[in-house]
């Protein structure tokens with residue numbers, strides 16, 4: 121059997137991120153993407169007016185941050201929108217300068233050329249590096265003047281994200297349009313910052329409208345201003361429904377201090393109403409752009425968006441931002457020191473790291489090693505026919521084939537075909553140049569696994585992720601009801617070893633729940649159901665009606681993959697567009713059976729009819745089909761299936777009878793008893809549920825002489841009595 125087709129491009133030592141060397145030194149050298157360009161910045165922070173050496177925070181506060189914690193960001197805008205002032209505030213709040221510079225006084229950090237200071241404008245791109253909440257940010261302040269567009273373009277080529285600064289009283293100005301197009305050309309994800317909210321004439325709504333109209337982009341409103349122009353006081357965070365107010369105790373107005381407070385019905389009824397409406401609109405907007413988020417919203421939160429936690433919104437905002445489907449919009453006043461810290465948070469939360477900007481099918485090999493038992497020797501290259509190890513692959517799992525490019529895989533396939541002289545046409549497809557992957561047996565045991573504290577959950581997730589890629593027979597899933605992490609493995613020992621490795625190799629103490637059997641479910645007769653889903657999300661109406669039938673379908677080899685059939689009256693065009701969505705819906709319904717929530721098998725589905733309102737999303741079709749399948753399954757007579765194991769016990773003759781007697785009590789059936797030299801080999805089958813702790817019992821029965829092997833044979837129907845006992849036990853009745 122061939123594994124899933126996955127191809128990766130392997131690039132050796134590809135430099136895809138922006139490396140900033142010795143940023144604090146006199147002539148900082150910036151190594152740009154692909155080592156193509158070099159920009160020399162004549163800049164000495166330590167000689168700035170008002171800044172003495174000790175004022176500058178060490179850039180080593182995060183040593184070698186992981187690539188996921190790096191942000192290479194540009195700051196771009198029309199002339200005078202306030203980039204330099206914003207950058208100055210950023211450096212101040214992140215601790216790299218102790219006093220605030222002012223473009224009007226000519227003492228900012230980034231405008232360091234004499235001409236820049238004299239004219240109060242930015243000409244050359246200046247790069248600064250700072251750390252913010254565990255992230256390393258390399259930020260380039262680009263010129264806003266139309267004469268220096270080339271400089272902007274030079275920067276954009278190497279940036280992974282950008283902040284576009286606007287004058288909130290002017291909205292989108294000419295140069296912003298030009299820079300925006302350049303950023304489009306280089307596919308740079310962006311965040312908008314509506315600056316100068318304190319200025320007379322500042323208008324949040326006007327600026328948003330002009331972003332929508334002129335930049336032809338979808339603004340994601342993440343904040344609302346509290347007051348405008350002279351009345352500008354602070355912000356409402358729409359995601360968390362909190363108000364953010366700067367300088368609460370007003371002995372200092374440098375903006376370092378601010379408070380975040382939840383909006384309440386008593387203190388801020390108007391703001392709370394506005395924030396709730398804006399949050400609901402934001403949720404609808406993101407659901408329209410991101411299927412994963414739409415699934416979440418439609419599944420759990422459609423009745424009440426207030427229940428959707430902020431933690432679920434952040435990753436979705438990030439995804440649509442990185443995919444450039446929409447642009448988060450924040451606001452503030454750099455000059456009046458308001459709104460900069462949330463902007464910094466947004467940069468780290470929503471803009472991509474260098475590795476996220478590379479091709480999604482790109483995998484980097486950092487080192488090649490030759491194995492000598494437990495010693496490894498690093499080698500520069502490897503020729504065909506050899507075996508070596510590599511480290512650091514992030515997206516590859518056991519069983520995948522890695523190729524340097526589609527073209528090289530095709531060429532290799534053709535060459536192989538020529539040599540063998542018998543390749544058929546089908547085999548000249550790239551996909552056929554795959555090594556046979558590993559056949560992964562279905563896990564039969566599962567148990568919950570928990571870290572010692574919630575804070576350790578990410579470490580546990582990381583460990584499980586790595587272990588799963590190494591060992592595809594280990595499966596990890598989340599229990600949709602309890603939210604617990606579930607480990608599924610091949611046996612007691614397998615799960616024990618995994619648990620032990622998590623402790624030793626990843627340093628996470630874990631707690632395992634009791635080991636449980638992975639049952640399956642099926643139905644005994646056919647049943648029909650109809651379901652309709654009618655939702656309006658944003659401006660779109662999604663309306664779908666499905667009618668389908670489920671029926672028992674036993675194949676020679678039972679498996680969970682559903683058999684799907686379509687009634688003849690379903691139009692071919694409809695199927696072409698929605699087949700995948702329908703099948704995804706059926707698959708997801710099969711994952712949780714109607715009796716105990718175990719996977720469903722041996723059931724065929726016939727889609728009898730499908731009617732759709734034009735524009736209905738595929739996610740809605742999936743959701744409706746899934747719900748309808750579950751409804752139909754629930755109506756049928758149901759049956760639990762239990763794993764039946766092939767068993768071989770090797771035992772000396774004197775213990776044979778006690779082993780057989782014990783197996784009889786375990787609902788075992790014996791097929792034959794073979795003789796192997798002095799030993800007897802008992803071959804039979806037994807339900808897995810009866811084999812918990814069998815190794816200890818067998819050891820006692822045979823004084824430690826017998827051994828046994830177990831392997832999944834099939835899933836068989838439980839008899840009614842055992843099934844009822846199991847159902848009662850599961851429902852807490854026994």
Ligand SMILES: Nc1nc2c(ncn2[C@@H]2O[C@H](COP(=O)(O)OP(=O)(O)OP(=O)(O)O)[C@@H](O)[C@H]2O)c(=O)[nH]1
Nearest residue numbers: 199200201202203204205241242264316453454455
């Ligand atoms: N009222 C108000 N004025 C601001 C704000 N931010 C910047 N300014 C003023 O706007 C003018 C331009 O600010 P800069 O920070 O130099 O703008 P820039 O975008 O870097 O300009 P270039 O480098 O020339 O492209 C200066 O006079 C600032 O004091 C703000 O939030 N509110």
